[in-house]
Amino acid sequence: MKPASPRSQKGVTLIVGLIMLVLITLMVTTSFTLSSTSLKAVGNMQFRNESIAAANKAIEQVIGTNFAAGFANVPPAQSIAFDINNDGVTDYTIAVAAPACIQSTEVAGSGSEGACSSATLEGFSGCGSPNYSTLWDIQAKVTDAVSGTDLEVHQGLRVELSSDQKASMCP
Template sequence: MKRIGSESQRGATLLVALVMLVLLTLMVSSAFTLSTTNLKAVNNMQMREEATAAANSAIELVISSAFATSPTAQEIDVDMNNNGTADYTVNVAEPQCVSYTLAESASASSVTLGVMSDKTWDTLWDIQATVNDAATGTNVTMRQGVLVRLSDAQKINLCS
């Protein structure tokens, strides 16, 4: 028994299956590309956050020292994961005295005791830290202002 029209439909199932396979392959490859792009974006954000934390750590280290007595540029190695090797090198520029104002006067008891024999100044310092990581291409610059109280002689030497 011979089917009517079977000659004209020979291979149609194969063609439909191939088209569906091509569409499925395109969907999978686009999903893979999207996931790879998202992974790269998240990695870039993580590297930037780590570099920012390293810059902040170096700035805090400078601020906790007596930087205002002799401000100098520094290169500080920061170990973010505490494994004993430096993960980032932070270049801290020489702290700059930006402005100064006369400090509020001392209380009456301090003046009577002779504690405040000299004028004191509230000085505002700008500290800038830059992280350039060649391995990841991360480049971050952080700035921090800090208020330091100085004597009149220190202010004249450092903030002129």
């Protein structure tokens, strides 16, 4: 076999060089796409976690201010603004629905047949009428136009009520 002359090999080197350049370009483009996708996923997880924290804080605020001993009315639906990074600008708006009583059970030994419950709250009508353990569902919906966040959080709460309170708030 006769060795190829240097002049005939110059075109092959150019072709191989172009193929290698295309392959390197594809690898760089793929790496960039994967890293930007990962960054978006992490950002979305952060927005979701912030939204859940804001909803939980709003629910805790409703519980702390409205479910005190001897409350007489079901707390109304309300909207709560939340600034998660303390920069003075509202980051999330949380719509807390009016709490819904979903279950009530008579507390054993709280009626006229038994002794008064040791956990009796102020404002109850006394030992003659039974107390009720009630289960409430508090729903908070978080929306944020900037991040596109839209999620709903439910929290359960058990409250002991007198029979009068139960009749008026938890039918």
